[in-house]
Amino acid sequence: MDTIELDRRSFLVTTGAVAGGMALAVSPAGASSDVVAAGPWGPDAAAGNEFSPWIEIAADDTVTIRVPNPESGNGTMTQIAMNVAEELECAWSNIRVVNASVSRDYTENHVYTVASLPFFSGHGTDRLRMARTFQLGASARERLKAAAAARWKVPAAEVTAKDGILSHVSTSRTLRFGEVAGAAAGIKLAAEPSLKSQAEWTLIGKKSPSKLFIPDLTTGKAVYGIDVKLPGMVHAALRQVPVMGGRLKSHKPEVALRMPGVRAVVVIDPANSRKTPLKDETSFGVANTTEVQHGVAVIADHFWQAKMALDALPVEWELGSGTHYRTQDDIYQGMASIRDTGEGKVVLARGDPASAKGKRVVEGEYLTPYADNAVMEPLGGTALVTADSCQMWCATQDSRQAYWVAIDETGLAPEKVTVHNTLVGGNFGRRTQAEDLRMVVAIARQFPGVPVKTIWTREEMFRQGRYRTPISTRFKAVLDDASGLPQAVSGDLCFAGDRPLFQLTQGYGDPPYFNSGAIPNVRLTTTNFPVHVLNGAYRGPCFNSNAFITETFIDECAHAAGIDPVEYRLALLAKWEKPWSDVLRLAASKAGWGQKLPKGEGLGVAITSWPMATIHNFGSVMATVARISISKQGVLAVKRVDIAFDCGKVANADAVRAQIEGGTLFGLNMTLNEEVTILNGAIVEGNYDEYPMLRMGDSLPEIHVHFEALSGHDRFDLMGELPVGPIGPAVGNAIYSAMGKRLRSTPFRKQDLSWT
Amino acid sequence: MEEDTVIAVSFKVNGQTQRVEADASTPLLWVLRDHLGMTGTKYGCGIAQCGACTVHLGGEAIRSCQVPLDALAGAEVVTIEGLAARGGETLQHLWAEMNVPQCGYCQSGMLMAAADLLRKKPRPSDADIDEAMTNICRCGTYPRIRAAIKRAAGVAA
Numbered sequence: 001m002d003t004i005e006l007d008r009r010s011f012l013v014t015t016g017a018v019a020g021g022m023a024l025a026v027s028p029a030g031a032s033s034d035v036v037a038a039g040p041w042g043p044d045a046a047a048g049n050e051f052s053p054w055i056e057i058a059a060d061d062t063v064t065i066r067v068p069n070p071e072s073g074n075g076t077m078t079q080i081a082m083n084v085a086e087e088l089e090c091a092w093s094n095i096r097v098v099n100a101s102v103s104r105d106y107t108e109n110h111v112y113t114v115a116s117l118p119f120f121s122g123h124g125t126d127r128l129r130m131a132r133t134f135q136l137g138a139s140a141r142e143r144l145k146a147a148a149a150a151r152w153k154v155p156a157a158e159v160t161a162k163d164g165i166l167s168h169v170s171t172s173r174t175l176r177f178g179e180v181a182g183a184a185a186g187i188k189l190a191a192e193p194s195l196k197s198q199a200e201w202t203l204i205g206k207k208s209p210s211k212l213f214i215p216d217l218t219t220g221k222a223v224y225g226i227d228v229k230l231p232g233m234v235h236a237a238l239r240q241v242p243v244m245g246g247r248l249k250s251h252k253p254e255v256a257l258r259m260p261g262v263r264a265v266v267v268i269d270p271a272n273s274r275k276t277p278l279k280d281e282t283s284f285g286v287a288n289t290t291e292v293q294h295g296v297a298v299i300a301d302h303f304w305q306a307k308m309a310l311d312a313l314p315v316e317w318e319l320g321s322g323t324h325y326r327t328q329d330d331i332y333q334g335m336a337s338i339r340d341t342g343e344g345k346v347v348l349a350r351g352d353p354a355s356a357k358g359k360r361v362v363e364g365e366y367l368t369p370y371a372d373n374a375v376m377e378p379l380g381g382t383a384l385v386t387a388d389s390c391q392m393w394c395a396t397q398d399s400r401q402a403y404w405v406a407i408d409e410t411g412l413a414p415e416k417v418t419v420h421n422t423l424v425g426g427n428f429g430r431r432t433q434a435e436d437l438r439m440v441v442a443i444a445r446q447f448p449g450v451p452v453k454t455i456w457t458r459e460e461m462f463r464q465g466r467y468r469t470p471i472s473t474r475f476k477a478v479l480d481d482a483s484g485l486p487q488a489v490s491g492d493l494c495f496a497g498d499r500p501l502f503q504l505t506q507g508y509g510d511p512p513y514f515n516s517g518a519i520p521n522v523r524l525t526t527t528n529f530p531v532h533v534l535n536g537a538y539r540g541p542c543f544n545s546n547a548f549i550t551e552t553f554i555d556e557c558a559h560a561a562g563i564d565p566v567e568y569r570l571a572l573l574a575k576w577e578k579p580w581s582d583v584l585r586l587a588a589s590k591a592g593w594g595q596k597l598p599k600g601e602g603l604g605v606a607i608t609s610w611p612m613a614t615i616h617n618f619g620s621v622m623a624t625v626a627r628i629s630i631s632k633q634g635v636l637a638v639k640r641v642d643i644a645f646d647c648g649k650v651a652n653a654d655a656v657r658a659q660i661e662g663g664t665l666f667g668l669n670m671t672l673n674e675e676v677t678i679l680n681g682a683i684v685e686g687n688y689d690e691y692p693m694l695r696m697g698d699s700l701p702e703i704h705v706h707f708e709a710l711s712g713h714d715r716f717d718l719m720g721e722l723p724v725g726p727i728g729p730a731v732g733n734a735i736y737s738a739m740g741k742r743l744r745s746t747p748f749r750k751q752d753l754s755w756t
Numbered sequence: 757m758e759e760d761t762v763i764a765v766s767f768k769v770n771g772q773t774q775r776v777e778a779d780a781s782t783p784l785l786w787v788l789r790d791h792l793g794m795t796g797t798k799y800g801c802g803i804a805q806c807g808a809c810t811v812h813l814g815g816e817a818i819r820s821c822q823v824p825l826d827a828l829a830g831a832e833v834v835t836i837e838g839l840a841a842r843g844g845e846t847l848q849h850l851w852a853e854m855n856v857p858q859c860g861y862c863q864s865g866m867l868m869a870a871a872d873l874l875r876k877k878p879r880p881s882d883a884d885i886d887e888a889m890t891n892i893c894r895c896g897t898y899p900r901i902r903a904a905i906k907r908a909a910g911v912a913a
Contacts, residue, residue, distance in 0.1 A: 221837075303790055376800055377800075
């Protein structure tokens with residue numbers, strides 16, 4: 001399908017064997033495959049005064065740090081620049097960051113591969129990544145010193161480096177980094193320098209620089225995936241089969257081909273992926289989670305033309321067996337049935353729940369629905385595919401995943417494929433698998449020799465999501481007659497979907513309640529309900545549901561026992577590490593826990609951890625207290641949120657604060673508003689008019705973030721996923737406290753909260 | 757949708773006259789992005805919901821996805837690329853200093869909406885901000901947007 005060549009605008013159509021009978025294409029003559037484009041990405045081979053593939057220092061003092069972890073708003077690239085600068089002693093204002101070339105990582109023996117998830121959009125404070133980037137900075141600094149020493153003919157030990165200036169104090173001589181960068185880049189050190197002690201740090205934990213890309217953003221210069229411009233570039237609009245798993249039955253490309261600017265109509269069939277014979281080097285694999293759906297795309301000179309022609313294109317689909325599900329409730333009922341078979345996989349067993357005796361039994365069924373990541377930047381990207389090469393420019397959550405998906409889709413050798421990463425307009429899990437980028441390549445390789453930018457419309461985004469995994473859980477506790485604490489807990493959980501990658505037990509199997517011995521008898525199981533609707537990673541995968549379910553259930557136990565919910569949790573955490581109790585106490589005290597409130601107002605609490613609560617001194621823990629009011633008409637207002645957390649230490653306090661603020665609002669929106677629904681197997685919601693999002697006018701809570709419970713344990717742990725966990729159950733528990741109604745499913749907006 | 761015909765329209769963007777020849781129905785959003793190469797204005801929804809495409813048209817903040825080329829003859833458009841030269845520096849500076857954006861994709865629209873608000877109401881109340889700032893931010897930067905607008909206006913946070 002890579003060999004179609006026709007005169008531009010001749011509207012000759014080729015079909016048949018070459019195109020598998022599905023592609024209709026008109027491609028331009030003289031299209032260039034020799035594309036040079038500028039953007040926020042580093043070179044695919046050595047370039048400039050390189051101190052390592054990570055660091056280039058130019059004669060004008062600009063320090064360019066090539067970061068393998070794409071920036072999607074959490075400040076990862078800026079954090080890695082902080083790590084380097086902590087040792088390099090350059091001027092912060094001279095730093096720029098670009099995305100490291102993932103193809104260079106492949107061709108140069110994995111020069112950018114550090115830690116697990118080496119190309120993931122986050123984890124700038126990963127222990128191994130910090131160590132590597134400190135060392136790179138220190139090494140560059142010592143080589144700059146050596147070059148200055150050689151210039152001055154003094155011992156290198158007499159040269160100091162600070163704020164991008166090299167000094168020889170006794171002779172009052174100075175040089176800028178840039179003045180010796182060329183010479184310094186060629187110097188090899190006899191031994192790697194030792195690193196600063198933490199007490200000597202001047203940036204990490206001391207300063208909170210803003211994200212480096214913001215100035216360019218505020219002037220419109222920042223380049224996202226959708227902003228890439230290449231000479232001769234054309235645009236594609238995409239429509240996939242409305243019911244996942246269905247196929248294209250027929251279409252009339254001639255209708256679209258008659259419309260202005262249209263170059264081609266192409267058909268996407270997952271069976272046409274070429275497949276790489278090599279073992280991929282990704283964290284997630286390039287198998288079924290990266291598959292595309294069947295679809296059609298129109299390629300035109302401009303995106304608007306492509307979209308208009310696609311809208312006019314007559315298409316018939318074979319919708320397939322997914323239509324069996326009339327609404328999402330069919331799926332949720334199916335999940336509950338499987339859940340209750342009692343034949344689930346046991347994920348935690350301790351003692352014997354059947355042996356527990358107690359007069360008070362707490363039982364509840366909980367459900368979280370499908371939701372869409374709703375990232376602001378549409379999916380898509382630009383690819384230029386020829387018979388023996390593939391270049392792609394894109395936003396991704398994992399650039400190595402994007403790279404290997406492009407390799408797999410084209411069947412080309414890895415050396416023939418390059419991927420250039422841009423800024424990312426939101427991830428939240430949606431861009432982890434790169435199935436959207438496989439689609440970009442699948443379209444572009446049917447229009448070879450020309451850069452093709454594919455943009456998913458918002459409607460395509462909502463209806464072709466890789467949704468939050470719905471979870472249906474039944475919990476049962478038998479409370480000890482004396483203490484009121486659970487003597488036994490049984491849980492049965494069912495995930496929707498059949499992809500194990502998106503069936504995580506965080507927040508369900510790992511809370512200390514169930515693992516510390518506080519509850520002597522525990523049995524937790526999981527099942528799954530195969531269904532055609534595809535799941536994916538949604539911020540804090542599955543944890544975002546389990547946190548709501550577990551923390552609502554524990555709250556129910558507390559109320560059934562007649563014990564204050566904070567005291568109850570503290571009792572359950574008594575055998576666990578102290579920071580958990582500390583964050584809980586701090587959030588409660590800052591929120592004024594225990595105060596008497598009138599009916600219709602309430603406080604609620606929740607405490608959760610990501611990514612693995614069972615490991616001591618690992619991951620991050622957060623307690624959130626929400627204060628809410630509900631009018632008699634049932635209008636809910638979340639007034640104030642108090643949050644305490646422990647992630648060990650913080651490297652950039654404002655970056656951590658920003659993640660907590662934003663994650664809390666994300667989790668609040670998820671809980672109050674978010675659900676995509678299903679009609680005859682297809683997703684109903686197509687745009688933001690049908691999928692409400694919190695806005696500034698929606699009486700948002702005051703968010704108070706408290707740092708005083710940080711344990712100081714020597715780690716800088718994760719803060720991206722965690723804040724979405726505790727806010728929802730805290731609000732739900734506050735609603736119970738305010739009006740006595742227990743909410744066991746989300747979104748809350750669909751539930752009647754009126755009272756008298 | 758009306759039958760599309762190619763038309764040529766002249767209008768000003770950030771003070772410079774531009775002549776664009778394109779299908780009459782092409783929204784200003786795509787005229788800016790695809791025809792003029794000005795990609796600071798973002799596509800988010802295409803139905804005037806999200807506000808990522810906010811620009812100033814004749815001095816008013818509007819959703820550029822809703823204005824077709826054939827309505828643009830003689831118009832004066834200001835985009836994020838022209839904001840600095842038109843009184844936007846304070847907001848732009850504060851956006852960086854206060855680390856307002858996360859992913860940033862919605863923020864050019866946010867800045868254009870905020871600049872419009874401050875021009876009309878130099879000392880906006882919270883209610884004014886609520887009314888004017890209807891754009892969607894998925895990252896949850898709303899508290900910082902509010903704080904930055906108030907600081908730009910010199911009103912207490």
